[in-house]
Amino acid sequence: MSQNPLPQSPLASGLRYQALAQALVDDISSGRYPVGGLLPTEFELVELYGVSRHTVREAIRRLHDLGLVTRQPGVGTRVRAQAPAARxxxxxxxxxxxxxxxxxxxxxxxxxxxxxxxxxxxxxxxxxxxxxxxxxxxxxxxxxxxxxxxxxxxxxxxxxxxxxxxxxxxxxxxxxxxxxxxxxxxxxxxxxxxxxxxxxxxxxxxxxxxxxxxxxxxxxxxxxxxxxxxxxxxxxxxxxxxxxxxxxxxxxxxxxxxxxx
Known part of the structure; x- marks a missing residue:
């Protein structure tokens, strides 16, 4: 899988999950990851964006807080909505x-x-x-x-x-x-x-x-x-x-x- 690194930011690396979350929000909004479908696995996101597993987990948590995805043990992270819920x-x-x-x-x-x-x-x-x-x-x-x-x-x-x-x-x-x-x-x-x-x-x-x-x-x-x-x-x-x-x-x-x- 080809890598799609996140844009460099002057922010501390500990906030890279925000950049990843925004990238995933954009992909969901554009239809790359349609409602009802699954996001790439945690391992695939690590490889795709060149980030740590911790960064991936924090980004997914942010998407969940926005009401965009649901997490199902043994299944994966499923797209719930194309736009953030009023939250x-x-x-x-x-x-x-x-x-x-x-x-x-x-x-x-x-x-x-x-x-x-x-x-x-x-x-x-x-x-x-x-x-x-x-x-x-x-x-x-x-x-x-x-x-x-x-x-x-x-x-x-x-x-x-x-x-x-x-x-x-x-x-x-x-x-x-x-x-x-x-x-x-x-x-x-x-x-x-x-x-x-x-x-x-x-x-x-x-x-x-x-x-x-x-x-x-x-x-x-x-x-x-x-x-x-x-x-x-x-x-x-x-x-x-x-x-x-x-x-x-x-x-x-x-x-x-x-x-x-």
Whole structure:
């Protein structure tokens, strides 16, 4: 198989997967790899483009994130669509990146209700049963898209309930509005991401079918005094949302023996 090397780039070689992904996107768009057909194997792509297997795998992962291909163990990588699906990728390297999410995704509130925590809700909110909370529900829309990218359900501790008085489309993250109104500060955000199946109501909102895959992202916001003042649940359609997170590792401390040596 003749080699088709990628164009040289001033970027670090670790980003060559982006160039390969773009080349494959162009080939899919042009019909070289038709919908329903298989991409070349991993080994063939290594030979064809003169790149590493790691680069190929990262490029295929990018195509999968764009909704262009599906990966089938024992079969290969099959072309799913000729053009990228409308898909939002939320990248995060810290709490400040939630601002970027709010800038790109509009939240419209549809419900504000006082709820009294029963045993199940109290366990989720880590409070005593019988405690009052403000529950707000709404839809998040990616700018320019008609279908929502998330269904939101947020619980705000009762002392801070007034932060949403008269507000139906907040322009700041809710935790920031609470910080600004009450002088507290979020020092920890605990996040959990889990795979779920969409029920009929969620599927109708997302324009998909019941039983399709979804992502449930839960975030809990705490102050320096370990007070949980907001808990947010966002349900996303699995085929139009993914989350990328960067974890930076600190170098291990130099041992005493090494320092003395």
């Amino acid at each position: 939002y990728v939320h990248s995060s390297e810290g709490i400040g990146d939630l601002f970027q999410y709010v800038r790109e995704v509009n939240l419209t509130l549809t419900e504000k209700t006082e709820v009294i925590a029963d045993d199940e809700l109290a366990e989720f909110l880590e409070c005593r049963p019988g405690q009052a909370w403000l529950r707000v529900r709404g839809r998040r829309h990616f700018l320019g898209e008609a279908l929502p990218i998330a269904l939101a359900e947020v619980y705000i501790a009762w002392p801070y309930r007034g932060v949403l008085d008269g507000v139906d489309a907040p322009s700041l993250p809710l935790y920031v509005m609470i910080e600004q109104a009450h002088g507290c500060r979020a020092v920890e955000v605990r996040q959990q991401v889990s795979a779920v199946l969409l029920d009929a109501e969620a599927a109708e909102a997302f324009g998909t079918k019941p039983g399709e895959a979804g992502l449930r992202v839960t975030r809990k916001y705490r102050t320096a005094g370990n007070e949980l003042f907001e808990a947010a649940i966002n349900l996303h359609p699995g085929d139009r949302f993914s989350q990328s997170m960067t974890l930076r590792l600190e170098a291990p401390a130099t041992s005493r023996t090494e320092r003395q040596g």
